[in-house]
Amino acid sequence: MKTEFLTRRARFLAVGALLALTSLSFNVAAQQQLSRRYPAGKNVRIELKNISGTITVESWNKNEIRLTATIESKKAQVLPKQTDQSLVVDVMSDNRGRGDVGDINFKLQVPVNSYVDLETRTGNINVANIRSDLVRAHVSTEGDIILTNIVASKVVAQNVMGDIFFDGEFSSGGNYEFKSNKGNITIRIPANSDFHFVASSPARRIAMNDFWNNNLKSHDGRKYEGYVGGGGSSLSIINYSGQITFLRR
């Protein structure tokens, strides 16, 4: 009787393990991998509109773009379009009417002078080592934005929930905008940066650190504005409930 019980239990376990393995292998099989290379001239524009998933963009020392995408759902499609001066990937319009298409994780390797314009509804955005006229990262809902080693004349980073980290240099005459509803915004720039700025935080959480000077005007601790150095570039930061921190690079 005991032996029969053990045999039944062993069978039950074996069937369970088999089912688990099958489901895992189905998941792996369901994931698609897309990899493409595109020739690129100088100052190529990369435009990516994702729905959900991580976007990573980094520069490399080649005059071409390499796009890799990991697509979670089989029904999702990614149809990159290349024109003379741009590569456009619009997951939103490619999958309109298809329902929930799950996460699509992108990795793009691009020439260092590329204009980078990224949007996603949900997910993290990472951009590294870009020197160009535009770096824009927009997360409509939640996701961290990490911009590392960026030298661009226009930088825009915005989300509702999630941290924003900018590490780079401000160009003279450049324009920089950072906005979050709930998350910390950290700006890491060289000590000799020249900019004029408005930083608003109704939660009164603004830390100017090494960039404080007596000419800065504080409005009740909720808003700081003024000139740092010559004020060559323009910076605007809004954070409703998180911390705004300036750090020296």
Next chain:
Amino acid sequence: MNCETCQELIHDLIDGSITQRDEFTLNTHLKECLDCESVRQDLASIVGFCRTQRGQYEAPPNEQAMWLRIRNVIEAELPSRVAATPEPPRSFLGRLMGRTWELSLPQLATSTVAIVLLVSLVTVVGLRRWGGYGPSAVPQVEASNVNDRIWQRRQVIDYWNQRVELNKARWSPEMRETFDRNMEVIDQAVANSLDELKRNPHDEISEQMLNESLNDKLALLKEFSDL
């Protein structure tokens, strides 16, 4: 910056006499406030039109000869006895009203522009001086402007909210949770700004924050209304 200060600075911006600091502050406000941005666009297009059209009205060739020909035609059609009737003495007003006003096209255009500018100027000066029912009424007017703007924005938000609610049933549970979670964060920012404005109706920072968060709310609703 409040909308009144902004609209004063818009004139300086269009004249090119704005300081760099004011321009930065103004641009920051214009990004947040659709009403002021619309005023700026209207004013810029009016001034731009006047500048481009200045002195470009084409006069007819030999303008004087044309007017003489017209006068000849009119005089030829008048009965000769009209000219023979002695004219009774008229008052100054009568003479003024009876005078023939002969204006060329450029003169007519210039007069129209001058009248429009004069009426606008008088209206603006009149509103500033007498329109507020005395200095004590100015804050009330400002406060009601803020409320009006919020009310207008809320009407638009309600429209998009209805569209989102219609589509919500089709969403996956994860998407619904994400939307609700993020909307809650934005609503909290709106509520905080409104609370602050109740305590201090002239608080520019809260007004700015309210504008920003209402814009965020609208953007999120628009994006999700398509799904």
